[in-house]
Amino acid sequence: MTDRLGDVRDGGLTERAIRTQGDILEVATAEFAANGFAGARVDEIAARTRTTKRMIYYYFGSKQGLYLAVLERVYAQIRQVERGIQVDEMTPDEALRTLAEATYDHHTTHEEFIQLVSIENIHRAEHLRQSETILRENATAITLLEEVIERGVREGIFRGDVDAVDVHMIISAYACFHVANRHTFAAIFDRDLLEPARQDAHRRLIGDLVVATMTDRSRSGGNGSTGRVG
Amino acid sequence: MTDRLGDVRDGGLTERAIRTQGDILEVATAEFAANGFAGARVDEIAARTRTTKRMIYYYFGSKQGLYLAVLERVYAQIRQVERGIQVDEMTPDEALRTLAEATYDHHTTHEEFIQLVSIENIHRAEHLRQSETILRENATAITLLEEVIERGVREGIFRGDVDAVDVHMIISAYACFHVANRHTFAAIFDRDLLEPARQDAHRRLIGDLVVATMTDRSRSGGNGSTGRVG
DNA sequence: TCCCGAACGTACTAGTTAGTACAGACCTAT
DNA sequence: ATAGGTCTGTACTAACTAGTACGTTCGGGA
Numbered sequence: 001m002t003d004r005l006g007d008v009r010d011g012g013l014t015e016r017a018i019r020t021q022g023d024i025l026e027v028a029t030a031e032f033a034a035n036g037f038a039g040a041r042v043d044e045i046a047a048r049t050r051t052t053k054r055m056i057y058y059y060f061g062s063k064q065g066l067y068l069a070v071l072e073r074v075y076a077q078i079r080q081v082e083r084g085i086q087v088d089e090m091t092p093d094e095a096l097r098t099l100a101e102a103t104y105d106h107h108t109t110h111e112e113f114i115q116l117v118s119i120e121n122i123h124r125a126e127h128l129r130q131s132e133t134i135l136r137e138n139a140t141a142i143t144l145l146e147e148v149i150e151r152g153v154r155e156g157i158f159r160g161d162v163d164a165v166d167v168h169m170i171i172s173a174y175a176c177f178h179v180a181n182r183h184t185f186a187a188i189f190d191r192d193l194l195e196p197a198r199q200d201a202h203r204r205l206i207g208d209l210v211v212a213t214m215t216d217r218s219r220s221g222g223n224g225s226t227g228r229v230g
Numbered sequence: 231m232t233d234r235l236g237d238v239r240d241g242g243l244t245e246r247a248i249r250t251q252g253d254i255l256e257v258a259t260a261e262f263a264a265n266g267f268a269g270a271r272v273d274e275i276a277a278r279t280r281t282t283k284r285m286i287y288y289y290f291g292s293k294q295g296l297y298l299a300v301l302e303r304v305y306a307q308i309r310q311v312e313r314g315i316q317v318d319e320m321t322p323d324e325a326l327r328t329l330a331e332a333t334y335d336h337h338t339t340h341e342e343f344i345q346l347v348s349i350e351n352i353h354r355a356e357h358l359r360q361s362e363t364i365l366r367e368n369a370t371a372i373t374l375l376e377e378v379i380e381r382g383v384r385e386g387i388f389r390g391d392v393d394a395v396d397v398h399m400i401i402s403a404y405a406c407f408h409v410a411n412r413h414t415f416a417a418i419f420d421r422d423l424l425e426p427a428r429q430d431a432h433r434r435l436i437g438d439l440v441v442a443t444m445t446d447r448s449r450s451g452g453n454g455s456t457g458r459v460g
Numbered sequence: 461t462c463c464c465g466a467a468c469g470t471a472c473t474a475g476t477t478a479g480t481a482c483a484g485a486c487c488t489a490t
Numbered sequence: 491a492t493a494g495g496t497c498t499g500t501a502c503t504a505a506c507t508a509g510t511a512c513g514t515t516c517g518g519g520a
Contacts, residue, residue, distance in 0.1 A: 017467070036352055039268035042508060052469055053509085063508065117414055118348045122266050125413035138418050162435065165419050170439065172415075173407030177399065181406065183355035184347055188368050189395050205392065208449045209400065209439065216442040247497070272478060282499060283479085293478065461520100468515070477506080485498070490491100 092152030097207035107175035322382030327437035337405035
């Protein structure tokens with residue numbers, strides 16, 4: 001009660017209220033990411049905020065409501081990063097490499113996001129499907145990739161049977177794995193995928209991987225115009 | 231009590247006991263994979279077996295003991311698959327493609343294994359690290375890959391700065407993602423990664439991807455003898 | 461100055477869940 | 491046949507946890 005301010009209004013919410021909600025969301029993000037939905041404890045979240053459990057229910061209604069708010073927050077953050085990427089002036093392969101590295105950098109520095117995505121998949125995306133914002137806004141991440149790939153195919157340097165969603169999947173798979181399966185991988189193969197000393201090599205590798213795949217001329221069967229994925 | 235047999239002994243365990251334990255493990259695998267460790271209910275597992283909760287505690291001691299038994303069981307299964315792979319007669323790139331496709335096929339047909347690995351990572355592999363068997367036996371999966379890659383590098387067709395563990399990571403990442411992130415991916419991008427119609431294309435793609443990456447001659451900087459990963 | 465609603469804190473409850481006490485059935489060996 | 495260990499079922503409990511009832515404080519507008 002020492003830092004109470006002269007509550008200035010802002011869209012129906014007190015400044016203090018906004019800070020309280022932000023405080024709760026930050027702590028809740030860590031708690032859900034670390035323990036899963038069922039494993040997370042509302043009491044534990046409350047204890048680690050400046051406020052009380054009462055407030056969590058006051059602002060978010062239920063444990064599930066809080067979880068959904070956490071999910072929307074982390075998905076909004078990745079949208080923010082994606083919007084900041086500029087690849088207009090680059091050649092298609094340079095652009096592809098840049099996009100891959102940006103995704104790699106985001107995921108490896110946002111462990112909580114990846115953990116929450118894992119958790120959400122355990123629950124078959126049943127919460128995520130309730131969020132129109134995420135479904136509507138986060139699919140647009142593909143647009144940029146589509147332009148780059150279309151350009152590369154038109155210029156004849158990219159294969160034509162792998163589309164933007166496929167490429168996004170490849171990049172995401174690589175970047176997610178480093179974070180999501182870090183612990184079992186380290187336990188079994190004794191190699192920490194996020195070790196700082198390896199970061200640069202791993203970043204280069206995802207670039208190599210996606211460019212090599214898209215520019216590959218020696219692959220098994222078919223070519224740019226046949227055997228389209230899907 | 232209708233199907234009671236004349237309990238024949240086998241290594242200290244009744245035949246009936248073995249069947250009971252197997253029954254519990256099978257049901258528990260599904261329950262843990264579907265709901266996570268905290269979300270899984272011992273009562274629910276008991277209700278879906280032919281036996282009772284009492285037996286779960288009799289054989290496995292605790293919820294955690296049961297979970298560990300489940301984990302060991304699914305890891306033992308993947309070891310079994312890995313042991314069955316033969317690549318001696320193949321060229322290194324054929325062998326690599328075969329190994330990648332086998333991993334892809336295993337993971338896409340063993341959803342529960344992937345889910346349990348995800349769950350275990352949420353818990354920072356703290357249960358897995360307790361299992362000496364998994365740590366000792368499952369690391370040997372790399373051996374086969376090591377031979378193939380060494381052969382490819384010696385023949386001058388593979389790059390030399392990516393080792394067996396890196397390649398295993400690439401293959402696992404791709405194969406895991408299809409299963410682990412299936413639901414969020416489908417929700418956002420409206421594409422089911424496990425749709426049967428796409429299976430062949432996706433299997434071919436992981437082969438292309440890993441072979442293209444390893445045989446890539448046009449990559450960013452360095453070559454086979456410099457900039458080694460790690 | 462005093463009313464009103466937003467924001468907040470404490471103490472509680474109803475329901476759930478991991479784990480157990482106790483009793484009994486079954487098989488094998490002697 | 492009977493002792494003793496393995497195996498099984500029922501009914502219970504102690505502890506935990508999401509959610510709430512109720513009261514209080516605060517700032518701003520009339």
